Amino acid sequence: MNWLGLKERVAVVTGGxxxxxxxxCIGLAEVGVFVVVADINEEGGRETxxxxxxxxxxxxxxxxxxxxxxxxxxxxxxxxxxxxxxxxIFINNxxxxxxxxxxxxxxxEELTEDVWNKVVxxxxxxxxxxxxxxxxxxxxxxxxxxxxxxxxxxGTEGSEGQSVYAATKAAIYALNRSWxxxxxxxxxxxxxxxxxxxxxxxxxxxxxxxxxxxxRGITVEQLRATYKTISIPLGRSGRLSEVxxxxxxxxxxxxxxxxxxxxxxxxxxSRA
Ligand SMILES: NC(=O)c1ccc[n+]([C@@H]2O[C@H](COP(=O)([O-])OP(=O)(O)OC[C@H]3O[C@@H](n4cnc5c(N)ncnc54)[C@H](O)[C@@H]3O)[C@@H](O)[C@H]2O)c1
Numbered sequence: 001m002n003w004l005g006l007k008e009r010v011a012v013v014t015g016g017x018x019x020x021x022x023x024x025c026i027g028l029a030e031v032g033v034f035v036v037v038a039d040i041n042e043e044g045g046r047e048t049x050x051x052x053x054x055x056x057x058x059x060x061x062x063x064x065x066x067x068x069x070x071x072x073x074x075x076x077x078x079x080x081x082x083x084x085x086x087x088x089i090f091i092n093n094x095x096x097x098x099x100x101x102x103x104x105x106x107x108x109e110e111l112t113e114d115v116w117n118k119v120v121x122x123x124x125x126x127x128x129x130x131x132x133x134x135x136x137x138x139x140x141x142x143x144x145x146x147x148x149x150x151x152x153x154x155g156t157e158g159s160e161g162q163s164v165y166a167a168t169k170a171a172i173y174a175l176n177r178s179w180x181x182x183x184x185x186x187x188x189x190x191x192x193x194x195x196x197x198x199x200x201x202x203x204x205x206x207x208x209x210x211x212x213x214x215x216r217g218i219t220v221e222q223l224r225a226t227y228k229t230i231s232i233p234l235g236r237s238g239r240l241s242e243v244x245x246x247x248x249x250x251x252x253x254x255x256x257x258x259x260x261x262x263x264x265x266x267x268x269x270s271r272a
Pocket of ligand 1 (some may be wrong): 014015016017018019020021038040041043044064065067068093095096108123126131150151152153194195196197198199200201202204
């Protein structure tokens, strides 16, 4: 644990109220990081804080944020700095997925501008606003920092019924490479993480499964079965803690020369 050297660093985790974000909060707190759980979901955020408090003490904080709203993100950063005096790590993890077909001959689940705007706004604009406002603060403090952006293997592989989601995740690769070129001189590292098939999170809701199964012309039961039969060289889905472990390593100085790239965490299912 001490090997990572993260004790008393300060990390913000967006989407920290559930799934991968909550696992990252737990992983970071376990190695001594002060964690700011940032989410639009207050109930889930407070549950994460309760879990952190029980296991790792009370130095963690929940801040409600809507990542699509500049003022809300500014408030998140200001609250973090006024509470801890610094911000060392920003995990840009909040994201959504709404399955739709580009063209649905049945006219039921076709990609609309509303769906497009919603997914792009949270996954892409949210990532941009958070990175910009966090990086400004890191530059001002002149002590550098690390920004980790949550991609997905869908960003390189594409995904039937999930084109807008895949497009926002592909964009993370380009943002990472570009921001790495801009921010390296300020001692700010930018890294991405691209998970593959994981144990279920709230993102895989009933409505999500219904819509995705529809776009693929199969039943929800058949969709669920594909998670078991899909070819993953390690022969199983990933655990959320396995993504969190990678995030902790990347956030630490042990990863001090990893910059501008995206780390695939898919059990060998995809390569990029
Ligand atoms: N679960 C997977 O298999 C998987 C695979 C690859 C990538 N990802 C990515 O990992 C990230 C987390 O996914 P997850 O599966 O844990 O999903 P999740 O639904 O469990 O968590 C997403 C969180 O983001 C929050 N959020 C949504 N809109 C927000 C907003 N406007 N402002 C602030 N917070 C907001 C939600 O409240 C939720 O707590 C996403 O970016 C997702 O694309 C997930």
